[in-house]
Amino acid sequence: xxxxxxxxxxxxxxxxxxxxxxxxxxxxxxxxxxxxxxxxxxxxxxxxxxxxxxxxxxxxxxxxxxxxxxxxxxxxxxxxxxxxxxxxxxxxxxxxxxxxxxxxxxxxxxxxxxxxxxxxxxxxxxxxxxxxxxxxxxxxxxxxxxx
Amino acid sequence: xxxxxxxxxxxxxxxxxxxxxxxxxxxxxxxxxxxxxxxxxxxxxxxxxxxxxxxxxxxxxxxxxxxxxxxxxxxxxxxxxxxxxxxxxxxxxxxxxxxxxxxxxxxxxxxxxxxxxxxxxxxxxxxxxxxxxxxxxxxxxxxxxxxx
Numbered sequence: 648x649x650x651x652x653x654x655x656x657x658x659x660x661x662x663x664x665x666x667x668x669x670x671x672x673x674x675x676x677x678x679x680x681x682x683x684x685x686x687x688x689x690x691x692x693x694x695x696x697x698x699x700x701x702x703x704x705x706x707x708x709x710x711x712x713x714x715x716x717x718x719x720x721x722x723x724x725x726x727x728x729x730x731x732x733x734x735x736x737x738x739x740x741x742x743x744x745x746x747x748x749x750x751x752x753x754x755x756x757x758x759x760x761x762x763x764x765x766x767x768x769x770x771x772x773x774x775x776x777x778x779x780x781x782x783x784x785x786x787x788x789x790x791x792x793x794x
Numbered sequence: 795x796x797x798x799x800x801x802x803x804x805x806x807x808x809x810x811x812x813x814x815x816x817x818x819x820x821x822x823x824x825x826x827x828x829x830x831x832x833x834x835x836x837x838x839x840x841x842x843x844x845x846x847x848x849x850x851x852x853x854x855x856x857x858x859x860x861x862x863x864x865x866x867x868x869x870x871x872x873x874x875x876x877x878x879x880x881x882x883x884x885x886x887x888x889x890x891x892x893x894x895x896x897x898x899x900x901x902x903x904x905x906x907x908x909x910x911x912x913x914x915x916x917x918x919x920x921x922x923x924x925x926x927x928x929x930x931x932x933x934x935x936x937x938x939x940x941x942x
Binding site (some may be wrong): 648650651652653654655656657658659660661662663664665666667668669670671672673675676686688691692693694695696697698699700701703704705707712713714715717718719720721723724725726727729730731732733734735736738739740741742743744745746747748749750751752753754755756757759760761762764765766767768769770771772773774775776777780 | 806808809810811812813814815816817818819820822823824826827828829830831832833834836837839841842846847849850851852854855856857858859860861862863864865870872873874875876877878880882883884885886887888889890891892893894895896897898899900901902904905906907908909910912913914915917918919920921922923924925926927928929930932933938
């Protein structure tokens, strides 16, 4: 059941990315149009997603356990410096490639070759980080979430 | 400097609708399964083999992957992404991978965190947008690398 719910959420998110056009790499380029016109589509989509999520999560505030069982992933705290450096690198990569991982997974579902290359590079980047950070040993540091 | 409003071109609705679907998916995934909707987080948890997270990660990623086919099946027109050139895809992918791992940073993860009023997530989201802005400006200088 929990897997079915996760599958449905992936489907819903993927459909949202396609319908909104937010998976399109070219969208980010609209933020820096040489003609000087700003395309605010990207911002509008993000605000819409944020608004809906904030309202629903706000209404269910206080519920700490997932409905389908298990433990909720904690929201990361502390280490803001690392988060900011990581965020800048993430943003630089997003801006250069045009994809962020969610969008690339949707594009991979369209059998877009570049999305596969991008995702392989993301995994490569993660492995490189872990090799450097842990001196050759692969280990997860803490839980991901909350940015 | 002008602002292009899609509402003027009649394409305002799909962006709002699609964005709302993404937000709904984020909230539902959290409420039902307790997971944070972050592709880089899920890929990371698969790489690390964290027990208990693999099944939902695979299911969610599977949903993303089949979404285009499902939409085509229900009659939504097929649209392909306009991709950048391979040097940009590889360099960008490596940066995203290192950044995601270094600071547990991700776009949707930080949006989730901001809904929970996490200051760390605010800072991360701002950092991501700043980085993206710099990279987009850089690409204007380097050339478009495939994106028309």
